Amino acid sequence: MSSPLIIALDHTSLDAALPLVDQMDPQRCRLKVGKELFVRSGPHALKMLHQRGFDVFLDLKFHDIPNTVAAAVHAAADHGIWMVNVHASGGRQMMQAARDVLVQNGLRTHLVAVTVLTSMDDAALSETGVTRTAGDQALHLAGLARDCGMDGVVCSAREAGDVAAQCGDDFLRVTPGIRPAFAQRDDQSRVMTPLEAMQAGSTHLVIGRPVTRASDPMAALVAIEQELAALKG
Numbered sequence: 001m002s003s004p005l006i007i008a009l010d011h012t013s014l015d016a017a018l019p020l021v022d023q024m025d026p027q028r029c030r031l032k033v034g035k036e037l038f039v040r041s042g043p044h045a046l047k048m049l050h051q052r053g054f055d056v057f058l059d060l061k062f063h064d065i066p067n068t069v070a071a072a073v074h075a076a077a078d079h080g081i082w083m084v085n086v087h088a089s090g091g092r093q094m095m096q097a098a099r100d101v102l103v104q105n106g107l108r109t110h111l112v113a114v115t116v117l118t119s120m121d122d123a124a125l126s127e128t129g130v131t132r133t134a135g136d137q138a139l140h141l142a143g144l145a146r147d148c149g150m151d152g153v154v155c156s157a158r159e160a161g162d163v164a165a166q167c168g169d170d171f172l173r174v175t176p177g178i179r180p181a182f183a184q185r186d187d188q189s190r191v192m193t194p195l196e197a198m199q200a201g202s203t204h205l206v207i208g209r210p211v212t213r214a215s216d217p218m219a220a221l222v223a224i225e226q227e228l229a230a231l232k233g
């Protein structure tokens with residue numbers, strides 16, 4: 001089984017990320033490129049990570065009208081990335097347009113939909129006019145995402161088991177908001193430890209600051225791997 005770990009490279013630039021990347025091994029983790037790194041370093045960053053053998057999740061969370069999102073997903077997938085995402089709250093037509101453009105162009109990039117950001121709790125969601133709990137809204141959007149042909153969702157690990165039960169085991173559960181016991185919660189609300197998250201039904205764990213901001217990032221990564229080793233025993 002390949003590693004479930006996706007390390008979020010929330011660095012200011014490719015130059016800032018490479019010293020850490022060059023200590024990592026594509027067999028041990030995938031890498032996530034988000035808004036800051038992509039806006040500063042662009043497709044060149046994807047190329048450099050691909051040259052080093054990494055699968056890359058381009059986490060730009062597209063959310064716009066269907067035509068615009070489909071074009072952006074197409075452009076992203078043309079870079080050979082492993083995974084790309086859209087916001088499920090963009091709705092059915094938007095998600096279907098994103099899926100269709102990949103299928104029509106024979107592009108095999110995984111397409112997943114963000115449900116409810118892991119930084120949001122029930123109160124924060126309620127302020128946006130959504131009266132369901134964050135967990136219920138995530139489950140609702142996961143069902144819509146599955147109906148639209150998404151390969152999976154981004155949700156919190158707290159919802160991963162219910163998403164698997166509703167959408168099937170093959171439907172990916174990519175879960176940020178992962179906080180090992182040694183790490184701070186930061187701005188995340190719906191959190192779980194790496195082991196709890198896997199036991200709860202996550203297929204992939206997105207981990208940023210607990211590794212990248214650690215005083216010894218590689219030691220933090222090893223500690224997470226050791227925690228997950230309990231799953232094999």
Ligand SMILES: O=c1ccn([C@@H]2O[C@H](COP(=O)(O)O)[C@@H](O)[C@H]2O)c(=O)[nH]1
Pocket residue numbers: 008010034114116117118119154155176177178186188206207208209210
């Ligand atoms: O709901 C979401 C969707 C995406 N993210 C992204 O994951 C990482 C998490 O980083 P940490 O430092 O481990 O908190 C970050 O890049 C987010 O943009 C998320 O956290 N929640």
